[in-house]
Amino acid sequence: MRMYDIIKKKRDGGRFTGQEIRYFIDGYVKDRIPDYQISALLMAIYFRGMDEEETVLLTEAMAASGEQLCLAEIPGITVDKHSTGGVGDKTSLVIVPLVAASGIPVAKMSGRGLGHTGGTIDKLEAIPGFKTEMTMKEFMRSVKRIGIALTGQTGNLAPADKKLYALRDVTATVDNVSLIASSIMSKKIASGAGRILLDVKVGSGAFIKDMEQARKLASIMVKIGNAVGRKTVAVISDMEQPLGYAVGNALEVREAIDTLKGQGPEDLRQLCRELAAVMLVLGEKAADTEQGREMVDALIASGKAMNKFKEFVENQGGNPMAVEDPEHILPRAGKIYEVKASSGGYISRISAEAVGRSAMMLGAGRATKEDTIDLSAGIVLNKKIGDAVEKGEKIACFHYNRTENIREALDLFKQSVEICEQPVEKRETVKDYIYK
Ligand code: URA
Numbered sequence: 560m561r562m563y564d565i566i567k568k569k570r571d572g573g574r575f576t577g578q579e580i581r582y583f584i585d586g587y588v589k590d591r592i593p594d595y596q597i598s599a600l601l602m603a604i605y606f607r608g609m610d611e612e613e614t615v616l617l618t619e620a621m622a623a624s625g626e627q628l629c630l631a632e633i634p635g636i637t638v639d640k641h642s643t644g645g646v647g648d649k650t651s652l653v654i655v656p657l658v659a660a661s662g663i664p665v666a667k668m669s670g671r672g673l674g675h676t677g678g679t680i681d682k683l684e685a686i687p688g689f690k691t692e693m694t695m696k697e698f699m700r701s702v703k704r705i706g707i708a709l710t711g712q713t714g715n716l717a718p719a720d721k722k723l724y725a726l727r728d729v730t731a732t733v734d735n736v737s738l739i740a741s742s743i744m745s746k747k748i749a750s751g752a753g754r755i756l757l758d759v760k761v762g763s764g765a766f767i768k769d770m771e772q773a774r775k776l777a778s779i780m781v782k783i784g785n786a787v788g789r790k791t792v793a794v795i796s797d798m799e800q801p802l803g804y805a806v807g808n809a810l811e812v813r814e815a816i817d818t819l820k821g822q823g824p825e826d827l828r829q830l831c832r833e834l835a836a837v838m839l840v841l842g843e844k845a846a847d848t849e850q851g852r853e854m855v856d857a858l859i860a861s862g863k864a865m866n867k868f869k870e871f872v873e874n875q876g877g878n879p880m881a882v883e884d885p886e887h888i889l890p891r892a893g894k895i896y897e898v899k900a901s902s903g904g905y906i907s908r909i910s911a912e913a914v915g916r917s918a919m920m921l922g923a924g925r926a927t928k929e930d931t932i933d934l935s936a937g938i939v940l941n942k943k944i945g946d947a948v949e950k951g952e953k954i955a956c957f958h959y960n961r962t963e964n965i966r967e968a969l970d971l972f973k974q975s976v977e978i979c980e981q982p983v984e985k986r987e988t989v990k991d992y993i994y995k
Contacts, residue, residue: 807937
């Protein structure tokens with residue numbers, strides 16, 4: 560088999576066999592095939608696409624490219640959750656303890672933020688003392704003891720995805736349905752959960768910008784999960800504007816704590832309620848999503864979800880006082896700047912991507928993997944799409960310490976917001992459910 564022939568086959572619109580897929584994945588992981596040939600292959604896939612069977616085969620080959628975790632020693636049905644990435648997306652901080660409080664074991668591996676999107680690991684590191692690195696032994700022991708552990712990617716899980724993702728990032732081949740689906744599902748399969756809930760984001764702040772593509776991505780991921788015996792459900796949710804009000808690590812932890820207390824922004828509460836309800840069904844704690852929603856409400860109202868969050872923070876070395884008194888214990892930026900509306904009317908646009916990029920310029924995110932982030936920095940919105948606003952009213956607060964990019968961040972933020980004279984409908988947060 561020659562790499563040249565495999566590239567040419569896809570360039571000319573052909574279909575890969577399983578043998579060809581395993582050949583290039585294995586060869587790339589073992590450094591036998593160079594980046595320039597895989598780059599050409601990725602571009603051919605980008606333009607020619609892959610069908611469902613090829614996508615399943617690619618996912619299986621990527622999942623098998625390294626270690627695969629076995630969670631069989633954990634009693635009960637393990638349920639994992641993955642978001643395709645967005646701005647202000649702190650749902651994992653809310654639903655992981657919530658679902659664990661119901662008795663479903665949660666053994667979760669999460670990532671860091673890159674570019675305009677945030678990552679759960681960075682957010683948790685805003686809690687003083689919180690350890691996001693655990694050995695496999697510590698990770699399993701925690702899940703068995705308190706029913707919850709969350710760590711960065713440990714071990715050598717899906718190394719093919721690590722290499723391919725880095726290459727896609729610099730060859731403009733990220734936003735392809737088959738490549739996103741195989742990237743996400745290979746990691747989920749390798750990390751061992753029995754059942755999987757996917758939160759597929761759609762809109763300006765997401766990789767996928769329209770509903771048709773979002774449905775296609777959700778449906779192929781659900782098919783892949785089910786094909787390998789991991790029952791999978793996807794929820795499609797809005798990422799046209801940031802989720803909730805807070806964007807930035809410590810700011811988002813504060814908002815997640817409010818939400819666990821039954822407060823918090825309406826869109827975030829609603830999405831967390833739906834995602835957690837589906838997880839309760841997947842974990843066989845609820846008969847249907849209606850019962851799941853009732854259980855979610857009860858776990859929040861009784862304080863059980865909040866207590867589980869506190870136990871989880873303490874177990875991973877974090878200061879539990881951060882949960883009781885986030886205002887004083889979480890890092891706070893030294894400077895706050897209020898952004899005011901230039902005219903009155905109704906908010907018709909707050910581009911999630913632009914807000915994410917502005918927050919990144921304030922220090923809340925990294926442009927490259929080597930950048931250090933300011934955990935206290937970010938943006939707190941005061942308005943969402945559909946809200947009425949008066950001229951001169953506060954629409955957002957910038958929290959920052961670093962001043963070098965403030966002007967650029969402000970210009971970008973202002974361009975991202977549009978105000979019109981006519982009333983504007985509020986956006987729907989949950990857009991669709993994909994079961995097969
Ligand atoms: N998240 C991933 O893990 N992979 C992708 O390709 C896109 C989002």
